Amino acid sequence: MTSTLLRVVGLKKTYATPQGPLEILKGVDLSLDAGASLALMGESGSGKSTLLHLVAGLDDADGGEIRLDGRSVTALADAGRAALRRETLGVVFQQFNLVPSLTVGDNLAFQARIAGRFDKAWQEELTRRLGLTNLTNRYPEQLSGGQQQRVAIGRALAIRPRLLLADEPTGNLDEATGDEVLDLALELVATAGCAFLMVTHSARLAARLERQAHLASGILAAP
Secondary structure: OOOEEEEEEEEEEEEEEOOEEEEEEEEEEEEEEOOOEEEEEEOOOOOHHHHHHHHOOOOOOOEEEEEEOOEEOOOOOHHHHHHHHHHOEEEEOOOOOOOOOOOHHHHHHHHHHHOOOOOHHHHHHHHHHOOOHHHOOOOHHHOOHHHHHHHHHHHHHOOOOOEEEEEOOOOOOOHHHHHHHHHHHHHHHHHHOOEEEEEOOOHHHHOOOOEEEEEEOOEEEOO
């Protein structure tokens, strides 16, 4: 029997601009079961990334609540949110965000070591399945974009998170490489047993996930 891992209720976010307040999220409701996948779609500037950042505890909401694995993310202080990202969440960004001074192997292990959850066997499996076995001693600048995104996905999954968040993870890749990266992400998410919430502008990629939802005018709705 599945259980609700992520529940977002009435989430609101407004930004100050020179032209006045800009309301991005106007009361978003969202739920995601453990082990399930959801693609979040919407026009550029619709607030998709904002929603993802709020779920990750990277920004403060102006109203509503986010509950992850029974805990209120919105009620946590900065230290609690940081601990949540270390131990419960995996986050993959469009820009990779690898540590340039660390090798591929060390980048892969980075989050797991900080969280005290490094698992050598799982690290080796991730490295092999991501096709990085012969690249572990290289640095990010020596990799292609697709290879860097594989490292970013491996790093996020190294802690076996309860939820993987991905913000346009194929946005900087060509179509063929993007498809390959998403294939790997879906395969590894299934192996890790975590839920997957992905922001994408591509209806074709969104269709690969179990559910799709659209963000428009600050409100989330199923297609």
